Amino acid sequence: MTAEKTTGKDTEEQVGGAVQDAAAAEGTPLVELSDVSKLYGNIRALEGVSLPVHAGRITCVLGDNGAGKSTLIKIIAGLHQHDSGSFRINGEETRLGSPREALDRGIATVYQDLAVVPLMPVWRNFFLGSEPVKGRGPFSRLDVDRMRRTTHSELLRMGIDLRDVDQPIGTLSGGERQCVAIARAVYFGAKVLVLDEPTAALGVKQSGVVLKYVAAARDAGLGVVLITHNPHHAYLVGDRFVLLKRGAMAGSHRKEELALDELTRQMSGGSELEQLSHELERAPVPQHLE
Amino acid sequence: MSRLERFRGKRAGARAGRAAVAGLLAAAIPLAGCSSTGGKRAEEERNAAVGGEAAVGTPRWKIAMVSHSGEGDTFWDIVQSGAEDAARKDNIEFLYSHDDEAGRQAQLVQSAVDKKVDGLIVSLAKPDAMKGVLKKAAKAGIPVVTVNSGQDESRKFGALAHIGQDEVLAGEAVGRELNDRGRKKAVCVLHEQGNVGHEERCRGIRETFDGKVRNLHVDGTNMPSVESSLEAELQSDGGIDSVVTLGAPFAPTAVKAAEGAGSKAEIDTFDLNDQVVTGLKDGSLGFAVDQQPYLQGYEAVDLLWLHRYNADMLGGGKPVLTGPQILTKKDAPTLQKYTKRGTR
Amino acid sequence: MTATPTPTPTPEPAGTAPSEAPEKDRTDERLVHRSLLSRLMGRPELGAVVGAVAVFVFFSFAAESFLRASSLSTVLYASSTIGIMAVPVALLMIGGEFDLSTGVMVTSSSLISSMFSYQMTANVWVGVGVSLLLTLGIGFFNGYLLVRTKLPSFIITLGTFLMLTGLNLGLTKLISGTVSTKGIGDMEGFASAQALFASELSVGSVQIQVTVVWWLALVAVATWILLRTRAGNWIFAVGGGQDTARAVGVPVARTKICLYLGVALGAWISGQHLLFNYDVVQSGEGVGNELIYIAAAVIGGCLLTGGYGSAVGAAVGALIFGMTSKGIVYAQWEPDWFKFFLGAMLLIATLLNAYIRKRAEANR
Numbered sequence: 002m003t004a005e006k007t008t009g010k011d012t013e014e015q016v017g018g019a020v021q022d023a024a025a026a027e028g029t030p031l032v033e034l035s036d037v038s039k040l041y042g043n044i045r046a047l048e049g050v051s052l053p054v055h056a057g058r059i060t061c062v063l064g065d066n067g068a069g070k071s072t073l074i075k076i077i078a079g080l081h082q083h084d085s086g087s088f089r090i091n092g093e094e095t096r097l098g099s100p101r102e103a104l105d106r107g108i109a110t111v112y113q114d115l116a117v118v119p120l121m122p123v124w125r126n127f128f129l130g131s132e133p134v135k136g137r138g139p140f141s142r143l144d145v146d147r148m149r150r151t152t153h154s155e156l157l158r159m160g161i162d163l164r165d166v167d168q169p170i171g172t173l174s175g176g177e178r179q180c181v182a183i184a185r186a187v188y189f190g191a192k193v194l195v196l197d198e199p200t201a202a203l204g205v206k207q208s209g210v211v212l213k214y215v216a217a218a219r220d221a222g223l224g225v226v227l228i229t230h231n232p233h234h235a236y237l238v239g240d241r242f243v244l245l246k247r248g249a250m251a252g253s254h255r256k257e258e259l260a261l262d263e264l265t266r267q268m269s270g271g272s273e274l275e276q277l278s279h280e281l282e283r284a285p286v287p288q289h290l291e
Numbered sequence: 292m293s294r295l296e297r298f299r300g301k302r303a304g305a306r307a308g309r310a311a312v313a314g315l316l317a318a319a320i321p322l323a324g325c326s327s328t329g330g331k332r333a334e335e336e337r338n339a340a341v342g343g344e345a346a347v348g349t350p351r352w353k354i355a356m357v358s359h360s361g362e363g364d365t366f367w368d369i370v371q372s373g374a375e376d377a378a379r380k381d382n383i384e385f386l387y388s389h390d391d392e393a394g395r396q397a398q399l400v401q402s403a404v405d406k407k408v409d410g411l412i413v414s415l416a417k418p419d420a421m422k423g424v425l426k427k428a429a430k431a432g433i434p435v436v437t438v439n440s441g442q443d444e445s446r447k448f449g450a451l452a453h454i455g456q457d458e459v460l461a462g463e464a465v466g467r468e469l470n471d472r473g474r475k476k477a478v479c480v481l482h483e484q485g486n487v488g489h490e491e492r493c494r495g496i497r498e499t500f501d502g503k504v505r506n507l508h509v510d511g512t513n514m515p516s517v518e519s520s521l522e523a524e525l526q527s528d529g530g531i532d533s534v535v536t537l538g539a540p541f542a543p544t545a546v547k548a549a550e551g552a553g554s555k556a557e558i559d560t561f562d563l564n565d566q567v568v569t570g571l572k573d574g575s576l577g578f579a580v581d582q583q584p585y586l587q588g589y590e591a592v593d594l595l596w597l598h599r600y601n602a603d604m605l606g607g608g609k610p611v612l613t614g615p616q617i618l619t620k621k622d623a624p625t626l627q628k629y630t631k632r633g634t635r
Numbered sequence: 636m637t638a639t640p641t642p643t644p645t646p647e648p649a650g651t652a653p654s655e656a657p658e659k660d661r662t663d664e665r666l667v668h669r670s671l672l673s674r675l676m677g678r679p680e681l682g683a684v685v686g687a688v689a690v691f692v693f694f695s696f697a698a699e700s701f702l703r704a705s706s707l708s709t710v711l712y713a714s715s716t717i718g719i720m721a722v723p724v725a726l727l728m729i730g731g732e733f734d735l736s737t738g739v740m741v742t743s744s745s746l747i748s749s750m751f752s753y754q755m756t757a758n759v760w761v762g763v764g765v766s767l768l769l770t771l772g773i774g775f776f777n778g779y780l781l782v783r784t785k786l787p788s789f790i791i792t793l794g795t796f797l798m799l800t801g802l803n804l805g806l807t808k809l810i811s812g813t814v815s816t817k818g819i820g821d822m823e824g825f826a827s828a829q830a831l832f833a834s835e836l837s838v839g840s841v842q843i844q845v846t847v848v849w850w851l852a853l854v855a856v857a858t859w860i861l862l863r864t865r866a867g868n869w870i871f872a873v874g875g876g877q878d879t880a881r882a883v884g885v886p887v888a889r890t891k892i893c894l895y896l897g898v899a900l901g902a903w904i905s906g907q908h909l910l911f912n913y914d915v916v917q918s919g920e921g922v923g924n925e926l927i928y929i930a931a932a933v934i935g936g937c938l939l940t941g942g943y944g945s946a947v948g949a950a951v952g953a954l955i956f957g958m959t960s961k962g963i964v965y966a967q968w969e970p971d972w973f974k975f976f977l978g979a980m981l982l983i984a985t986l987l988n989a990y991i992r993k994r995a996e997a998n999r
């Protein structure tokens with residue numbers, strides 16, 4: 002799969018495609034966090050986290066519950082502001098004031114449980130909040146034909162062939178719903194896609210489907226931040242892995258630096274897990290079970 | 292005298308409040324298009340201001356009235372103004388409360404007893420619920436007058452007197468009047484389901500009326516529904532030649548319904564209001580049966596005052612009847628003056 | 636449900652559990668084009684339409700006078716007085732909110748125009764205009780309080796309901812001196828206002844109340860808004876997923892306030908009808924009607940939880956109410972059972988709706 006070289010900021014920009022050449026480097030990261038910290042009162046939710054997002058690359062953020070993943074997402078999505086460190090969009094120091102501002106700057110966030118409105122038809126969901134209209138004044142009306150057609154063709158482009166865009170989106174599978182949300186973000190010109198646990202509630206097969214569209218979005222030239230606690234999913238598509246632990250960075254690796262089992266080991270608690278398994282082995286058998 | 296002044300002050304306060312609200316409305320649209328006909332101005336031109344003050348020298352006694360009226364009931368509104376007028380004349384502090392649910396009405400009576408009022412006026416729509424509290428009132432030595440409903444129980448519960456109309460009697464009077472008018476088939480329109488007095492009125496009609504009577508229940512809080520139900524009734528049976536409504540506000544609606552259904556049925560009603568009198572006058576209504584609610588309120592307060600002042604009694608152990616009185620077109624011109632000011 | 640799209644095959648994620656078994660056949664099923672029937676089955680108003688036809692057929696046999704043109708006109712009138720409110724209430728419910736103040740708001744609206752005209756001795760049209768502004772104000776109050784406090788609309792409008800009930804009685808008594816308003820039938824502008832709000836139109840030999848026209852117009856406008864405008868999309872979205880809607884940039888607060896304004900507009904129309912049809916308004920009226928409006932919307936296929944329903948459905952729900960309440964009269968039945976009958980209708984219609992929706996979703 003793709004590999005990258007994170008330090009090559011000065012070389013020419015490169016978008017899309019399955020680039021095998023590890024030496025090839027990207028241009029300025031679309032979004033870059035360096036040494037970012039966030040305080041809630043006097044609780045340090047995030048400390049010294051750095052994260053680059055390049056066009057056509059997938060950066061995975063891994064961590065256990067409470068590791069600071071959601072705080073990180075909220076900063077990128079414009080819901081919260083960081084307290085220290087730098088947050089750059091296209092190299093320019095930024096502080097986002099609202100989710101709307103983030104959207105305007107090309108950062109689209111897809112939340113796991115808030116992706117779509119289940120009872121509404123697929124095409125209405127697809128354009129929700131940015132509906133195209135025709136006619137003017139009191140006769141201004143939804144361009145329904147265009148909405149239907151575009152939805153169908155855009156989903157097709159992402160590899161989802163829906164015969165009927167009129168069905169409530171709730172009748173689609175969880176994976177497909179995530180995919181529609183991703184396709185929507187791509188269609189509305191997102192440059193950076195932030196995905197919050199897109200595979201968390203899904204079965205294995207569905208997860209595969211979603212990861213495929215994540216890869217498709219990457220191939221379309223988007224920078225992707227994939228938040229997950231599943232190292233297997235991350236390893237399948239990721240180019241870079243940022244590990245969080247109790248609000249701090251526990252590591253940032255390029256794919257070629259890291260094997261899957263090492264990632265799994267680090268992710269699932271590393272040495273702590275070994276300790277646990279050690280203890281479990283030595284645990285004395287309770288008497289009543291003998 | 293100082294009490295009287297305070298009382299007058301209160302009246303002035305209410306008037307000021309009314310003026311303030313009107314002023315507020317006036318301020319809302321300064322350039323309001325004016326109507327040269329009707330409205331407040333016409334009313335003011337019609338009426339000279341009627342003031343009132345105590346005509347007696349007795350101390351300021353306290354009398355409470357607790358009725359089973361629902362919210363915004365036009366009938367009880369008139370009872371109340373009768374009672375208030377009597378209270379003004381007799382220098383009485385008058386307290387009015389009401390609840391259409393029997394249990395809560397009993398609680399209101401209880402709280403009047405707790406206030407140690409000098410007299411109590413109660414309507415007994417659901418007598419059983421009131422038995423206990425009226426006993427307490429008797430124990431506390433508070434004289435009780437029952438009004439409007441409960442003439443059978445009034446004496447049993449130890450009340451001084453009952454002032455009201457016998458509902459069955461009133462119904463019977465209507466039945467006879469319908470016979471005189473040569474009617475054959477009547478509809479009795481009940482606007483409150485489960486109201487015993489209403490059932491009695493219709494029963495009374497059935498007893499004396501030679502023709503057929505059908506009961507029609509309507510939803511009294513929803514005027515369009517009353518209209519359409521009655522229209523439906525008239526359409527479904529073309530033989531209906533008279534409609535009797537049990538409340539004055541429903542009579543004009545019945546007229547509209549008859550028009551809508553293309554029915555020639557005559558509309559008659561219990562109780563009075565301004566629209567009913569207008570209807571009698573222009574012939575859209577046949578007759579009205581009045582039980583003089585103003586008189587019920589006025590007499591009850593006045594009787595309690597007389598009882599306290601002079602140990603007087605009324606009725607000799609029998610109910611004092613304020614109705615039924617059948618009113619027709621020829622009565623209308625006289626009545627109009629009184630309905631307009633809300634005392635008939 | 637878990638239909639998988641069939642694009643270029645990708646390798647199964649390595650190192651994970653074996654994939655779930657047979658999903659291939661379901662993939663094929665999905666390719667079948669939805670028939671017209673199943674499209675129809677997906678409409679929210681279908682249950683109501685089936686119910687309405689059933690009630691109609693039932694009373695056609697049970698009451699011989701039911702089928703006359705004049706009777707149907709009466710039924711339509713009864714339905715329209717409910718429907719004028721049921722339609723905006725349905726929109727509000729699709730938007731995920733309730734309004735318990737609708738019944739008394741209608742009375743408030745008519746009291747305002749009547750008393751303003753009378754007390755100011757103004758042309759009644761001025762009163763009608765003032766009433767429109769104040770009624771919209773009440774609606775705005777409901778909506779604004781809702782979006783600001785984030786309290787459940789049930790509580791807020793319960794509060795407004797009680798306050799309005801008290802205000803209707805108290806202010807009427809204070810201003811008019813009695814619990815009903817004074818007649819304004821002899822005032823200027825009354826005739827023209829009556830023509831607009833409470834007249835009858837001759838269609839052939841049948842008299843149709845003008846409220847029926849208002850009702851149908853409202854259904855048309857509401858349907859247009861729901862299905863063909865951005866606002867409609869937002870109404871569905873704020874009802875079906877408020878947080879999602881906010882996340883994609885839908886003005887949630889504005890949408891909800893506008894829905895309450897719509898309800899107030901309906902209350903104004905109904906209120907003016909009440910006034911100009913009867914000349915005098917009883918201040919205690921209207922209590923309890925709010926539940927009828929909600930029931931009509933629910934029979935018409937609106938979900939109580941929001942996000943689903945239609946204006947046409949609510950109108951059909953009102954029609955069912957109108958047919959049932961008047962049908963019982965035409966059939967000359969003992970009316971003691973009327974409420975029971977209505978309650979049973981409501982339950983049956985709702986169950987039918989739920990059943991049909993389930994079938995429709997299974998058919999996809």
